[in-house]
Amino acid sequence: MTSSFFRAALAATALLGVCSCAAPSGSPAAPHPTPHALILGLDGVRPDAFQAAKTPHLDRLIEAGLVTWDAFAGGADAESDPTTQATSSGPGWTSILTGVWHDRHHVADNTFQGADLANNPHLFARIRAVRPTAQLVSIVHWAPINEHLLRPYPSQASLLLEPGSDSAVAAAGAAQIRDADPAVLFLHFDEVDSAGHSFGYGAPIAEYIAAIELVDLHVGVVLDALQERESRTGEEWLVIATTDHGGLGTGHGGQSAEERTIWITAKGPGIQAGVLTHGPGHTIVALTVLDHMGVHVPSSEGFADEVPFGLLTRDSNPLQK
Ligand SMILES: [Zn+2]
Incomplete structure (x- = not known):
């Protein structure tokens, strides 16, 4: 107006x-108002099992925001395509946090060897360039995310923590929201993926479902802290959650639908509630957070997505192949 x-x-x-x-x-x-964003990373959570599990806390996000149950990991589903990447944690979290696929970030596996973060940096680096004093916090259960994507570049993050359990990630995240002033807070939870590797991935696996219901409780600790903060301060945060890959049997890494199909949900300013079918790649998380933070990414940067998640038209996504 x-x-x-x-x-x-x-x-x-x-x-x-x-x-x-x-x-x-x-x-x-x-x-x-200073924008704020919370990124929830839930490792190895298949969308079919997520929908089957009792997750009242994550449901708070989904009911108030936009969700897709058929987004994708793994880049393009064609071996000859340079964006195709293993449905593994290293490439997956790199894509979520940089906004690009393997053809640009060059992370092929969990060693992160050959990673090109200089040209395709973590989204914290792009925010840091515009907001030099912003508190940018990454708290991860799977330490390689911080070790490879942020720790080599000391000016990018304000605080890096690698607690030894998902409950400790939640406690540290809630403490940040309650007692500090993070502009962007990334939290990574690992224990659902551990259950998948031990017992199998999928809705029929009771131990896997139980792990999803447990991580939902941890997320609830964080969302309770955020709800209290928002009612106290009047802030309205972007909250965006996703996973890095699915799973098949007791593993992942391949290009099957069970491994590639993922979910994304987001709520916050300007995001209308709804369900998006034919969702985008999880690379869209980086673009969505940067857009919310007021950071423009020129098309020359080669981002995989052009439109933030909250602006995708329901039931149609021009970027879906
Ligand atoms: Zn993973």
């Missing part, structure tokens, strides 16, 4: 003798 619209609206309000006592959002006089 135009500023003249708001001037007219303010004038009308003054004539009526009514004071809202706050500048309308979008008004040139209103200070820009």
